[in-house]
Amino acid sequence: MEKPLVLVSHAPPDEIRDALAKHIGDEASVRFLPDLSGPERDTALRSARAVITYHPIRDLGIDAIALLDNCQLIQCLTAGIDYLPLSEIPPHIPVAYNAGAYAEPMSEHVVAMALAASKRLTVEHNNMRAGDFNQFLPTKKIRGATCGVLGFGETGREVARLMRDLGMRIEALNRSGTTDEEVDFIGKLDDLDRVMAAADVLVITLALTRNTDRLIRSEHLDRLKPDAVLVNVARGEIVDEDDLYRHLIENPSFTACLEAWWIEPVRHGKFETKHSFLDLPNVIASPHNSAMTDGALVVAAKRGAENVLRMLRGEGARFLAGDDVRML
Incomplete structure (x- = not known):
């Protein structure tokens, strides 16, 4: 045959x-x-x-x-x-x-960004360059904090496993509202407001679809804790670009870790942003390279x-x- x-x-x-x-x-x-x-x-x-x-x-x-x-x-x-x-x-x-396909390296990238933001590594690096030595300024504690995961597929579950190992609570959303993974809460997109409000670290691993395009807007960002950390390793378009920039300007204790962008070379032939995200001290950026490990x-x-x-x-x-x- x-x-x-x-x-x-x-x-x-x-x-x-x-x-x-x-x-x-x-x-x-x-x-x-x-x-x-x-x-x-x-x-x-x-x-x-x-x-x-x-x-x-x-x-x-x-x-x-x-x-x-x-x-x-x-x-x-x-x-x-x-x-x-x-x-x-x-x-x-x-x-x-x-x-x-790239869940393991992407989840490592998420943890690296979340820790760098929570421990103010880039902020204090720049402060030290300017002569400031903020030895006694508190940073965010990870153990016991809550990690919200939007999109609990292969990558989201791998993120949750690593974050759980760091002692974080896990609140997650997926299409079914069910999972066999160890979580503290699992829901659907209808529960978005709850997870946004609970998260100390919010990780976006959702696929970009008609239902998730510009899913996260001002009304959702305003529910985040003042010092929350957002990590987007999915698609830039899931978060409204104008609303995110405005939230970063108005909430200097909030940090956005941006691995996915709205206009990127692979999908659009160029890298471009409407706003100067890379000039903000509360942004940690990477060129959508989280999957590119050996x-x-x-x-x-x-x-x-x-x-x-x-x-x-x-x-x-x-x-x-x-x-x-x-x-x-």
Whole structure:
């Protein structure tokens, strides 16, 4: 019996190429589209049962996508796919995002930002440069404080595990309002006000959807404690940019740790902000690089490949994009 074909849309580095082939093993044939040309390429497109890709429109093109007669899954290797024009994918082909592919490095980044903000590391570094030595100025205590997690998927749960190890209480929101994880409270987005008010550290790991676009606005930010720390490793658009800047100006004890931005090079071709966030002392910034640790891309490739295998085995692929994530 002929093995099903898994087609990889791009030419990854050798370590990722090897990881994909090894993980899929004997359950399917793996071919890489840039290695093919002419009739062989068209035949592969028509026969592929699954496509692994970073960006199906860019990597394949509309004409090639139209040839995917036998395709039962497009597996994206990115954790978020809100920037993809999914309306250009034939409706009979499910598209899966790679949820939690980078959960471990991202959760470490969250903890680093939250601790740096809570312990005023960047603020006091700048104060010392100016000659101030604030030895007796209190900082935020983490043990016994509350970490609110908006979005309790793979990454949110990994954040909670690390924060719990630091002695924090966990209040979290997800779609179902249920979880098997050890938490002090679990709710749905209807409980947003409660979690915002309780959080000493608020972590955003939500996917950007029609329901979460500009979810956090002034009325929600005003519910935060005056010295709360907000950490956004999801998408900038989940927080209203104007309202966040205004809240930072009006509440100097509040800190925003921004890893995700409203306009970024990968999604928009440039980095740009409407306001001078980087000039504020109560902002800690990073260039959306929380996932970029050694070996992280290999791990993500393996997790994407595992979801493809679930589909091929008849177990059903996970993390399929619904109508709410079809942003473009």
